Amino acid sequence: MSTDPIRAHRSVPTAAADPSASSTRPSHLAARREQISFLSAGQRCDGWVYQPAGPGPHPCLVMAHGLGGVRGGVLPDIAACFAAAGIAILVFDYRYSGTSAGLPRGLVDISKQRDDYRAAVAYARRFRGVDARRIALWGTSFSGGHVLSVAAEDPGIAAAIIQNPFVDGRCTAAAAIRSAGRLGVARLTWEGLRDQLRRRLGWNPHRVALVGPPGTVALITTPDAVPGYQRILPTDLAGWEAAVPARIVLQMRNDRPALRAQHVVCPLLVCVCDHDDISPAAAAARVVARAPRAELRRYPIGHFDIFTQPWLDQVVGDQIGFLRRTLLIHTADDSENSSATEPSP
Template identity: 45%
Template sequence: MAHGLGAVKEMRLDAFAERFADAGYACLVFDYRHFGDSDGEPRQLLSIRRQLDDWAAAIAYARSIPEVDSGRVVLWGTSFGGGHVMVAGARDGRVAAIIAQCPFTSGVASTLALDPMSAAKVTARGIVDLVGSAFGRAPVMVALAGVAHEPALMTAPDVVPGYLPLVPEGHPFTNEVAARVGLAIVAHRPGRALEQITCPVLVCVCDDDTVAPARQTVRYVRRGPTTQMIRYPEGHFDIYVGEAFEQVVADQVDFLDRVVPLPE
């Protein structure tokens, strides 16, 4: 299990993991390199390629644990991580199932959802950051969560009140990331990987998603031969807490019980 754009595992992944563990499933929850409790310098560097490598490493480690059935590893990702599990699952080819929650599936769709002035500022800083990295300079940062017109990767009205409160009180968290990822996001379309996946896939879609628009995700889901979808009348950040969380985690446990049932 791993999180989304710039987030760390303490931002409610423990709540999901506890429910899965209560249902009898072992959970391996990790931070990507450069974030949270994981190593990696410089801090707050988000590389899509490196994060996918982290998924491959996590899968290999899970399979190496004696108490784990190596043939029944399931991938669970949310938001940006929801796109990662699609690509990681397609590349691996042997995972038992995949759960993608409010997944990022299209860089174009998510970029169009961004405030235009914010997008322009992120692009400008991204170019400076990328050029500077070639000369060994410190990263140029942009905010993860911000408001319209700010240089931030997410600027919808529900972002700041929805994303930042997921950080536990007193937990260290940095609301910024190296700007170069803004250039990479546009061309990233992990939803296409659904066409290649042969294991069962559950995609939990938020119909009012302002960060990872549901419309494009639904299109990708319909192309996935083994993909099922559950839709929720919620925003991108709503399903981490409250009644929406209770519903989505119950649906996910039900999916696990059906496709990777526990031994009698």
């Protein structure tokens, strides 16, 4: 791409860029973080484990970023808050992103990312000091759909949280048409077809920008896309790709994890942004109607506002309350002999 709206926009100050604006940041001091890696389909996924203070075994929450993100963005602040509440956290980068292995760089593939999530859960269950029977999942935006899918197929998951989630590709496509127009969506589909053809010919990927201003060709072009994405990126952009192989466009419309919500048997917290122009609130709310143990929290904000103050503290506080009720209230007998040894790298 000839221009990068994200990098060009990074000089614009935002509230989230000011450490004093987020009361979550000091909680990094409450947990010990170590770097880990695990294999998914024979390739390395990198991540961090946050170990809470006090004796284990601890419940563990597995977290991953949204579309095109990297684990070093806003997730460490949120993970540290959960760890301060007594929950171990595993945060990871999918293959092809961040510091994880895989080519082409920046590839977003729904099936592969869900395999990575499953591999992360398996790793967490074997990690030292973790109660393998109290594994929970957390997903935001695009990873919300992954969490819903993995939880639907794994009855051993103890709890799950999805926020501003991508749960129905058809609803998201309709929102994209409202935002970018039919011509804009058609142009984006053409980019996906070009990349798919290049993949079949064995050529290098054809890439499309993750975000762009309204009227441009990018995966997300809502008015809040560029400033919103800028707020959730780390200062160090190493491993982050501003443009990704465009073939993901062809996968998204037919991905509808919401249709499996009735199979999610664990407690499920759905945090919805009522003014979300990217992941429609109505689709997420329907998940609550289908999932047997779901709870709904609604916030009068847009897609990216969930990562800024004062909403960040409110949402994280609601999620900690949910996790305390579902993961931390247990008898001593429940956790006895449930800790496992650390897996080999």
